[in-house]
Amino acid sequence: MEGFGGFFNDPDFQRRMQEMAEQMQSAQTLQWADNAIKLAVDMTVAAINRVNIQGTTEQQAQQIRSVMATVFPEAVTLVREARQGLQ
Structure with a gap:
């Protein structure tokens, strides 16, 4: 088990885990x-589908x-927060 514990102390392994x-x-x-x-x-x-649209085109x-x-x-607001989360 000692060799296995050393595996976690390997800087390359830690870097890859971080990535x-x-x-x-x-x-x-x-x-x-x-x-x-x-x-x-x-x-x-x-919301638009729930509207009972009636009357003239205008x-x-x-x-x-x-x-x-x-x-x-x-x-x-939802889209803005989503975009901010990507930055």
Whole structure:
């Protein structure tokens, strides 16, 4: 077992373990960002799909703009935080 314990004291092994940990953390950050962006898109689509759009083309456009004005700031916040997490 003594030889095995020396394995963990090897500087090359420690460097490689550190690199692997950094790569895993980077992958987790990227996954979180992807999930946040997907959530923002899904949230926006779901909100628009719930609107009972009626009236003229201009009225319909106004109804969609109204939904977007409510949902968009939240979606932007999610995407902004996701992008900051990648930096």
